[in-house]
Amino acid sequence: MLAGVAIFCSSCDSLILYNPNEVIFDKDERNLNAKNIERIQQIPITDTLQFILMGDTQRWYDESADFVKSANNQKDVAFVIHAGDISDFGIGQELKWVNDIMKKLKYPYVTVIGNHDIVANGPANYRKMYGPMNYSFEYGNNKFVFINTNSREYAFDGSVPDIAWLKSQLADNPSNKNIIVIGHVPPYDGDFDKNLEKDFADLLGSNPNVNMSLYGHKHSFNDGEFYNDGVHYFVTTNVGARGYMMVKVWKGGYKVDRIEF
Amino acid sequence: MAHRFLLIIALGISLNAFGQREEVFQKSKKWYLPDHMKLQFAGGVGFLSGGPGYSSRNKTLETDILFGFLPQKFGGDALVTITGKTTYSPWRIPVRNEHYIVPASIGFYLSYTFGPQFDSKWPSYYPKGYYWWATSFRPGAYIGGKVGKNFIYKERKRGIEAYYELGTYDLLLVSYAQNRGYLHLRDIVNLAIGIKYGF
Numbered sequence: 001m002l003a004g005v006a007i008f009c010s011s012c013d014s015l016i017l018y019n020p021n022e023v024i025f026d027k028d029e030r031n032l033n034a035k036n037i038e039r040i041q042q043i044p045i046t047d048t049l050q051f052i053l054m055g056d057t058q059r060w061y062d063e064s065a066d067f068v069k070s071a072n073n074q075k076d077v078a079f080v081i082h083a084g085d086i087s088d089f090g091i092g093q094e095l096k097w098v099n100d101i102m103k104k105l106k107y108p109y110v111t112v113i114g115n116h117d118i119v120a121n122g123p124a125n126y127r128k129m130y131g132p133m134n135y136s137f138e139y140g141n142n143k144f145v146f147i148n149t150n151s152r153e154y155a156f157d158g159s160v161p162d163i164a165w166l167k168s169q170l171a172d173n174p175s176n177k178n179i180i181v182i183g184h185v186p187p188y189d190g191d192f193d194k195n196l197e198k199d200f201a202d203l204l205g206s207n208p209n210v211n212m213s214l215y216g217h218k219h220s221f222n223d224g225e226f227y228n229d230g231v232h233y234f235v236t237t238n239v240g241a242r243g244y245m246m247v248k249v250w251k252g253g254y255k256v257d258r259i260e261f
Numbered sequence: 262m263a264h265r266f267l268l269i270i271a272l273g274i275s276l277n278a279f280g281q282r283e284e285v286f287q288k289s290k291k292w293y294l295p296d297h298m299k300l301q302f303a304g305g306v307g308f309l310s311g312g313p314g315y316s317s318r319n320k321t322l323e324t325d326i327l328f329g330f331l332p333q334k335f336g337g338d339a340l341v342t343i344t345g346k347t348t349y350s351p352w353r354i355p356v357r358n359e360h361y362i363v364p365a366s367i368g369f370y371l372s373y374t375f376g377p378q379f380d381s382k383w384p385s386y387y388p389k390g391y392y393w394w395a396t397s398f399r400p401g402a403y404i405g406g407k408v409g410k411n412f413i414y415k416e417r418k419r420g421i422e423a424y425y426e427l428g429t430y431d432l433l434l435v436s437y438a439q440n441r442g443y444l445h446l447r448d449i450v451n452l453a454i455g456i457k458y459g460f
Contacts, residue, residue, distance in 0.1 A: 017305045017451035020399055020430060021374060023337025059436055061443035089432045120378055120396040121338055128337065155386045
């Protein structure tokens with residue numbers, strides 16, 4: 001029997017589960033945002049940057065695999081942004097499944113944390129697999145700022161989104177790069193802290209380098225200049241609805257197309 | 262780590278090749294005292310878990326309470342779990358020298374993991390039904406089997422068994438049901454192994 005179990009167990013790793021909430025990741029499943037940013041920054045810079053905005057893969061693995069096929073058939077894509085709700089239950093296994101699918105993309109992908117990724121041990125899983133919840137990077141003439149906007153998960157205690165951090169990120173832009181702020185919950189949604197909505201929108205609206213801001217969460221396409229301040233908000237649909245957004249950015253302009261697959 | 266644990270179980274079984282005496286009168290014990298103890302490795306309820314249990318008179322039904330612990334070193338987070346489980350094993354095939362095989366078991370469990378990050382009832386700042394599952398309670402089910410041996414020790418008929426269980430839990434089962442293309446059964450199944458000592 002022992003030999004039987006030993007043979008059966010030759011690929012024991014995935015067979016052994018100590019607790020659904022365990023926070024265990026292989027070396028190649030850690031700190032993925034930083035690793036993928038490194039890959040992005042090695043891509044030659046062109047006049048027009050094209051990237052994909054998709055999100056809410058939560059419990060839609062079949063559709064996520066189809067998304068990868070569709071994305072890989074697109075031309076001139078630099079990278080993919082996952083707008084959050086990577087997992088449904090905040091369980092590490094879900095993040096691993098999604099990463100296994102997203103690894104098949106021809107492009108690097110980066111993520112922003114969604115409300116479902118904050119459930120249970122979700123924050124610990126996210127930090128281990130992807131890194132800090134608030135982060136930014138620059139590529140070409142653009143600065144991408146990723147921020148946790150899932151206020152409801154923190155009982156609307158005023159800490160999320162971190163307005164002070166966002167302010168410092170927007171201020172730290174000596175060469176006046178085009179700034180794109182990415183979150184999961186858009187500021188005009190009920191899951192965003194009402195007490196921080198104005199501060200958040202004003203920060204974006206008053207900054208001449210911010211023209212667009214990208215989100216997920218709503219499970220349908222949605223966009224508009226909701227605060228009449230020159231900032232256009234774009235929300236991608238969920239992968240379950242078989243859609244994503246193709247974003248083109250160039251100096252002085254941008255174009256966003258809705259894609260269905 | 263897993264292999265070392267298997268070795269311990271194997272040693273435990275072979276060490277129990279004593280007490281080969283004629284059956285003696287089985288002293289009746291107090292009804293509330295447990296019939297057996299189990300010690301389990303993995304299975305989603307701790308790195309190690311163990312605790313008392315009761316068996317039905319015909320030994321086909323066992324009910325256990327397992328106290329599980331996952332050290333931070335192995336789990337990335339230190340987690341304490343209490344589990345109630347019931348296992349039904351309809352057949353028992355005698356081999357030789359009081360050894361027997363239980364080819365099939367089926368069972369289910371409900372575990373509770375402690376921690377401020379886990380909720381049984383979602384806080385009031387969520388609209389009703391915002392999330393439909395509790396994060397502290399985890400129901401699961403499994404199939405398995407075991408091998409065992411009866412022996413007499415200190416004038417009492419006792420037994421030791423080694424078991425395995427292949428199981429999954431609600432959240433993975435829901436994920437599997439909705440993603441039959443990408444997910445396979447092997448993706449959601451995990452293995453538990455353990456020993457049972459019957460007093």
